[in-house]
Every structure is written in structure tokens, then in C-alpha cells.
Amino acid sequence: MSYVFYPGCSLESTAKDYALSTNAVAAALxxxxxxxxxxxxxxxxxxxxTDALLALALPAANLAAASGxxxxxACAACYSRLKLANHEIAGDPDSRRRVADAxxxxxxxxxxxxxxxxxxxxxxxxxxxxxxxxxxxxGLRVAAxxxxxxxxxxxxxxxDDAENPAVxxxxxxxxxxxxxxxxxxxxxCGASFSITKTEIVLRLSRAVLTAAREAGADCIVTACPLxxxxxxxxxxxxxxxxxxxxxxxxxxxxxxxxxxxxLQSQRLGLQSLLVDPLPLLTRKGILQPEKAVAR
Amino acid sequence: MTTVIERPLSxxxxxAALQALxxxxxxxxxFQCRKCTAGCPVAxxxxxxxxxxxxxxxxxxxxELLASRFIWECTSCGTCEARCPQAVALPAxxxxxxxxxxxxxxxxxxxxxxxxxxxxxxxxxxGRTHELALMAAFKLxxxxxxxxxxxxxxxxxxxKFALLPRLHGDRAKRQRIFRRAREQRKAP
Numbered sequence: 304m305s306y307v308f309y310p311g312c313s314l315e316s317t318a319k320d321y322a323l324s325t326n327a328v329a330a331a332l333x334x335x336x337x338x339x340x341x342x343x344x345x346x347x348x349x350x351x352x353t354d355a356l357l358a359l360a361l362p363a364a365n366l367a368a369a370s371g372x373x374x375x376x377a378c379a380a381c382y383s384r385l386k387l388a389n390h391e392i393a394g395d396p397d398s399r400r401r402v403a404d405a406x407x408x409x410x411x412x413x414x415x416x417x418x419x420x421x422x423x424x425x426x427x428x429x430x431x432x433x434x435x436x437x438x439x440x441x442g443l444r445v446a447a448x449x450x451x452x453x454x455x456x457x458x459x460x461x462x463d464d465a466e467n468p469a470v471x472x473x474x475x476x477x478x479x480x481x482x483x484x485x486x487x488x489x490x491x492c493g494a495s496f497s498i499t500k501t502e503i504v505l506r507l508s509r510a511v512l513t514a515a516r517e518a519g520a521d522c523i524v525t526a527c528p529l530x531x532x533x534x535x536x537x538x539x540x541x542x543x544x545x546x547x548x549x550x551x552x553x554x555x556x557x558x559x560x561x562x563x564x565x566l567q568s569q570r571l572g573l574q575s576l577l578v579d580p581l582p583l584l585t586r587k588g589i590l591q592p593e594k595a596v597a598r
Numbered sequence: 599m600t601t602v603i604e605r606p607l608s609x610x611x612x613x614a615a616l617q618a619l620x621x622x623x624x625x626x627x628x629f630q631c632r633k634c635t636a637g638c639p640v641a642x643x644x645x646x647x648x649x650x651x652x653x654x655x656x657x658x659x660x661x662e663l664l665a666s667r668f669i670w671e672c673t674s675c676g677t678c679e680a681r682c683p684q685a686v687a688l689p690a691x692x693x694x695x696x697x698x699x700x701x702x703x704x705x706x707x708x709x710x711x712x713x714x715x716x717x718x719x720x721x722x723x724x725g726r727t728h729e730l731a732l733m734a735a736f737k738l739x740x741x742x743x744x745x746x747x748x749x750x751x752x753x754x755x756x757x758k759f760a761l762l763p764r765l766h767g768d769r770a771k772r773q774r775i776f777r778r779a780r781e782q783r784k785a786p
Contacts, residue, residue, distance in 0.1 A: 312727040316760045342768035343725040348674065349717035352696045352710070355615075356779040357718070364771065405778040407771065455676030458685075458710045465680050491675035498736060499709040501745070504673065507639050521780075536749070536758075575756045 304426050306417075307372045308336040309365060311358045311381035311528075312344050317536075318378070318528035320572025324557035325377045325419055326572045331416060331561070332435065333429055336375055339368060348495040359398055360405040362388035366414040367406060373415040375422060377557070379527035380495075381459070383452035385416045390459045418453065418462065420470050420526055420556070429477045437565030439479025442587050445559065446520035447471035448484050448511065450530040451491050462577040465489065471556050473526055478563035487514035492533040501540075509541045512549045521583055522552040524559055531555060535577045552580035607659040616655055624687035628652040634678035634688055644668040648678050648688055664699040665760055670707035701783065714738050722776050725766030730759045777785040 314322035321546060329336045346361035362385045366374060376382040391398045393412030393571030403409040417425075423432060436570055449468045457465035467487060472482035492511055515523050525531040534553040553576070561571040568590060573580055584590040612620060619625050621657045634648040635641045641648060646666040654663050663669065669692050678688040716735045720727050736742075753759055 312729070315726065316729045317758045319757055341725075341767045343772065344721040344727055346721070347717065347727070349714035349721075351693055353700065353714050353718060354697065354779045355693075356782050357775065358693075360775045360779065361721070364767075364775065401778075401782065405775045407774060413635075451673075451675040451677070455680045457680055458688075489675050489677075491677070494675070496673060496710075498733065498746075499713045500671065503640060503673065507673070516722060536753075572757075573760065577752070577756065597622050 305372050306334070306375040306422070307339040307369050308375045308377075309339050309345075309381060309385070311376070311378040312347075313378055313380075314529035317404060317532050318555075320494060320575040321377055321531070321555045321557065324555055324561050324571040326508045327566050328561045328564065329419075329555045331564045331566060332423075332432065333511070334427065335379060337406050339365060339374065340366070345381045347384065351384070351405060356405060358384070359388045363402050363410045363412075364406055366412075367408065368411040369414045371414065373417055374496075375417055375419060377419045379418070379450060379452040379525070380516055382416065382418045382544055386460060388412070389414065389416060401444065406442060418526070420453075421462065423474060423560075424470050429473055432474070432560075435478040436478055436563045437478075437592045438563055438589065440475070440559060440563050440587075440589055441479050441565055443480040443559075443583075443589065444483050444519055444521045445475050445480045446485050446515035446518060446523045446553075447488065447556075448515070448523050448525050448527070448530060448534070448553075449476060449489050451489065451529050452492065453526060454489055471526060474496055474560060475524060478560050480559065480563075483518050483520050485514055485518035485520065490514070492530045494529045494533070495524070497529070497533055497537065501537075504533050504537055505541050505544055508537055509545065512538065512541065512551055515551060516549060520551065521587070522554060522580065524554050524556050526556050538578055550578065552576055552583055554580065605662075607654070607657065608661050609658045610656060610660060612658050612660055613698055614748060615698060616660070616691065619687060619691055619694065620656065624685075625652055625655055625691055627684040628656070628682075628686045629684065631683065633681050633683065634686070637677045638672075639675060639677070640671050640673060644671065651691065651695075652686055652688065655695075659705075660698075663695050664702060664704050665706050666695075667706045669695045669699065670705065670710045674745075705709050709740055712736065718776075722772060723765050725769070728760065728763040730761065731763055 351358035389412045423559050453462050454465045462472050475482045493507040498504045526545050558571045585592050632649045638648050672692050705711050713735045713736050
């Protein structure tokens with residue numbers, strides 16, 4: 304299987320650690336992930352809320368540039384926009400015509416799009432990943448958090464069970480961690496309202512953090528830059544506002560998988576997390592104190 | 599829980615964007631079971647609840663909908679559609695309402711439309727978003743200077759921001775996409 308990687312804008316800034324750890328894990332597993340040359344923004348929430356054609360043409364410009372290769376995506380929001388654009392362009396001749404007019408070239412909606420989680424599950428395989436684990440995450444209780452955009456709408460995303468997805472749980476189990484059973488796997492964190500309607504994010508993300516803590520999780524594992532940002536960077540705001548303490552690190556799945564594969568924490572961007580994960584990781588014996596990242 | 603809208607409704611033929619959804623059965627099959635509202639993370643404080651949106655679209659109460667707060671508080675999480683026994687396309691309807699409320703200049707919320715405009719202007723200029731420029735422009739536009747200000751040094755130290763914007767992709771092609779979008783919005 305031959306891929307081109309579409310990082311998306313977040314992976315160049317707030318989610319740089321997601322880009323770093325995705326590339327490190329791909330290299331460790333022998334997956335070739337060359338970046339799509341000259342990629343541009345998928346339009347994200349702003350496009351679909353503002354203009355129906357931009358919401359299709361901005362992703363389509365990238366999909367058309369992939370020249371038949373499978374587009375690998377790490378950001379759940381980009382993944383959603385790329386797949387929804389493909390669905391509409393392939394299924395509605397009028398949309399296809401309007402996109403062709405905007406791009407100056409026909410695009411039929413057929414470029415395959417896969418999330419990195421799907422590549423790990425379907426193309427690499429959990430057993431092959433488990434074989435490469437050098438540093439099992441023994442004793443680490445993780446809450447696998449999927450959020451909205453990977454799983455909904457289920458008829459188009461076809462990613463996993465929409466109410467009880469399991470791919471991150473299985474991956475974490477392969478990495479030697481304990482994936483806990485909890486109720487907020489696919490609840491919304493407030494997503495793109497982090498800047499515009501912060502109070503909604505503080506309320507919804509608090510519910511996710513509370514559910515994880517009540518289920519006995521040591522940390523949360525995400526696959527979306529928006530979810531990770533809200534659960535990690537907004538955690539101190541939530542604690543302050545409600546006079547409570549969570550102290551729950553919010554990792555990208557690639558960071559924990561990378562640790563299990565024996566990669567150095569610097570190559571995984573662990574120092575970028577706002578809720579410091581090092582006390583937890585050293586307490587569990589996953590990282591040695593002397594190997595802690597200088598900050 | 600009956601209707602929350604107590605004013606007399608002003609009814610009219612739904613605009614074309616909503617008519618298309620109604621014709622495709624994407625909205626017409628709703629039987630008001632209210633499962634959408636039950637699962638919605640922001641329905642508790644909504645001025646118009648998800649199941650009411652569907653009914654009001656069917657009735658042609660477009661003015662009520664376009665001026666509602668809820669269309670800007672919806673997080674686009676998609677739980678309503680995923681759990682709907684009739685596969686009613688509420689997220690698509692809410693997107694159509696957001697776009698129409700912008701076109702008619704009746705959007706009840708200033709922050710989200712301002713953020714979206716700045717976001718898209720950045721994409722048009724640079725090809726990608728640039729979060730630092732985006733945040734700065736948004737704060738200037740909405741005069742929210744103090745919010746999150748104390749966090750900037752930490753975010754810079756943690757490498758959360760790319761400092762300098764760069765140009766990406768084919769600029770002429772991008773300008774064409776944005777130009778066509780504007781032309782098609784203006785065409786009936």
C-alpha cells in the first residue's frame with residue numbers, strides 16, 4: 304500500500320507533537336509516509352459553516368493532487384472533511400460539476416482516504432504491532448477517546464462502531480496498556496469553539512474528563528488535535544473554574560504507541576503536553592526518572 | 599416539553615437550499631421522536647431545540663431559524679443524525695441555516711462568523727491556516743484582548759505556534775476556488 308500524508312494545519316502548530324510522533328511511529332513500523340507536496344487547508348469547520356462549494360473544493364484540491372495514492376490523515380477533522388467531500392462529489396453529479404468548475408479540472412471523488420488508525424489496524428495489523436513492542440505500557444490505565452469526527456456520520460465514515468469504537472482500545476492493549484471501559488468515548492469536547500465559545504468547551508470537556516476519572520483512568524488517549532487541545536490546554540481552566548483537580552495527561556495515540564515501540568520521548572513531543580505526563584510515566588516505570596525530558 | 603416558541607411564526611416558502619433538503623427526504627421523514635434533542639450536548643440551553651429545527655424548516659418558519667442562537671452553538675458533533683431512526687440530516691440543515699443567516703445578515707452570534715471569515719481569509723492568502731495570525735486577528739476583531747493572554751508565553755515555549763506564516767500551494771488555483779464560491783453564492 305502506497306500513501307501520501309496529509310498533515311493538515313494543526314499538525315504544523317498546536318499539534319506539532321502529533322506530527323512528530325506520527326512520523327516517528329510510521330518509521331518504526333516501516334510505513335512510508337511522504338508528505339503530499341504543496342497541500343493546502345481542507346477548509347475545516349469555517350468552510351462548511353460558510354460556503355457549500357468551499358467545503359467541497361478545498362478538500363478536493365488536495366485529493367485530486369494525490370494522483371491515485373491513498374491519502375493518510377492523522378487529524379480527525381481533516382479526515383472528516385476529506386471523506387465527506389469524496390462522498391458528496393462521487394454521489395452527486397451537480398456537486399462534482401461545481402467542484403470541477405472551481406478547480407478547473409474534473410475530480411471524481413475516488414481518492415482513497417485513510418486515518419492513521421485504520422492503516423495501523425487494517426494494513427499493518429494489531430498482531431504485527433504487538434510483536435514490535437519493546438517497552439510495554441504495563442499498568443497504565445488509558446481512556447481511549449474518539450470524539451465526533453472519526454465516527455460520525457457512521458454511514459459515510461465507516462470507521463468503527465459509532466457508539467462504541469474500539470480501534471484505539473485495541474491498539475493500546477497491543478502496546479501493553481489497559482484500555483478501560485468508559486461512557487464518554489464518542490462524546491463531544493466542544494471542538495472548534497475553544498476560542499469563540501470557550502464556555503461550551505469548558506462544560507463539555509469537563510464532562511469528558513470527569514467520566515475518564517470516574518472510570519479510573521490514569522490518562523486520556525486521543526486521535527484529534529481539537530480534542531487533545533481542549534482536554535489538555537483547557538484542563539487548567541476547567542480545574543480553576545470548578546475548583547477541582549484532574550491532572551489527567553491527554554496524549555495522542557501515536558505518543559503512547561511510540562513509547563511502547565521504544566522510541567525516545569523527545570521524538571514523540573511529550574514535552575509539548577501542558578498536563579505534564581512525566582510523573583505518571585515514571586511512576587508506572589515506563590520512563591526512567593533520569594531519562595525525563597529537560598524542560 | 600411542547601413548543602418553546604411562543605411568538606406567532608412568520609411562515610414563507612423555504613429558501614432553495616432548504617427546499618433541496620426537504621425534497622430529498624433528508625428532512626421530511628422526521629416524526630418528532632426527539633431522540634436528536636435527547637442526545638445533543640448543547641440542547642439544554644438552546645433557544646430552538648434540534649427536533650424543533652426540523653419542524654420549523656418543514657413549516658417554512660425560516661426567519662425564526664435564521665435568527666436563532668442555537669445554529670451558532672451547535673458543535674457539529676453529528677450525534678443527532680447518527681442516532682436518528684429516520685436518518686434526518688440535521689447537521690446539513692444547520693449548515694444551510696448558518697450560511698443563509700450570514701447571507702441575509704441576521705446571524706445572532708458575532709464571534710463564530712467573525713472567526714470563520716478570518717480563518718478563510720488566511721487560507722485564501724496563505725493556503726493554510728496560521729494559528730498565531732488567526733488568534734491575533736480574531737482578538738482585534740472581537741476586542742477579546744484579555745482572554746487566554748496569559749497563556750501565550752507557555753504556548754510559545756511548548757512550540758504550539760509556528761511563528762512566521764509561509765505561502766503554500768498554487769495561489770492562482772486557490773484564488774479561482776474562492777472566486778467561484780463567491781460567484782455561485784451570488785447566483786440564485
